[in-house]
Amino acid sequence: MAEHGEARGRVSDGGEPDGGEPNGRRLFLRAAMGGGLAAGYGTFAMMAGKFLYSGGGSAVGWQFVATVDSVGIGESIAYAAPNGAKLVVTRQSEGETADCFTALSSVCPHLGCQVHWEPQNERFFCPCHNGAFDREGNPTEGPPLAARQILTRFPLKVENGLLYVETPLTTLADAGDAEVRGAAPGGPIG
Numbered sequence: 001m002a003e004h005g006e007a008r009g010r011v012s013d014g015g016e017p018d019g020g021e022p023n024g025r026r027l028f029l030r031a032a033m034g035g036g037l038a039a040g041y042g043t044f045a046m047m048a049g050k051f052l053y054s055g056g057g058s059a060v061g062w063q064f065v066a067t068v069d070s071v072g073i074g075e076s077i078a079y080a081a082p083n084g085a086k087l088v089v090t091r092q093s094e095g096e097t098a099d100c101f102t103a104l105s106s107v108c109p110h111l112g113c114q115v116h117w118e119p120q121n122e123r124f125f126c127p128c129h130n131g132a133f134d135r136e137g138n139p140t141e142g143p144p145l146a147a148r149q150i151l152t153r154f155p156l157k158v159e160n161g162l163l164y165v166e167t168p169l170t171t172l173a174d175a176g177d178a179e180v181r182g183a184a185p186g187g188p189i190g
């Protein structure tokens with residue numbers, strides 16, 4: 001009787017009658033279904049996260065900074081990116097290409113003070129704790145050197161005499177706009 005009841009229980013569970021191989025197959029199918037669902041939800045979550053939080057660093061766009069001719073050698077421009085990041089764009093040499101400029105974060109990685117370019121010393125200087133960086137943003141003095149902290153660098157390009165910097169964007173609308181901007185640079189960018 002006990003054996004009969006056990007068999008009925010398995011059948012009413014939606015599976016095969018008693019037997020080792022059908023049960024193994026049922027377990028395999030359940031595991032496969034579970035794995036498939038987990039993979040599906042994982043992929044969905046990853047895509048949703050990337051889409052909704054694209055301002056976290058994955059979405060970038062080219063932003064107009066200045067006309068090339070308007071920035072003299074050694075001069076710097078304070079620039080605020082759409083996501084609020086503060087940059088300092090500096091002309092390092094004569095010429096009409098992006099290589100003549102640098103675009104670095106102007107926020108000291110030590111404790112967040114503002115750095116500025118000192119053309120006479122050819123360095124970025126942080127007055128809070130006498131931190132200093134070379135023109136590439138590498139630390140040369142003070143706490144940033146001890147901690148090996150750099151100034152984040154941003155890509156630059158020049159088109160038709162206009163200087164652009166590539167920075168992170170903030171909103172979903174900005175992210176979509178950035179793709180348009182990236183596909184057809186040279187138009188009104190702001």
Ligand code: FES
Nearest residue numbers: 108110111126131
């Ligand atoms: S905050 Fe710049 S060196 Fe300390």
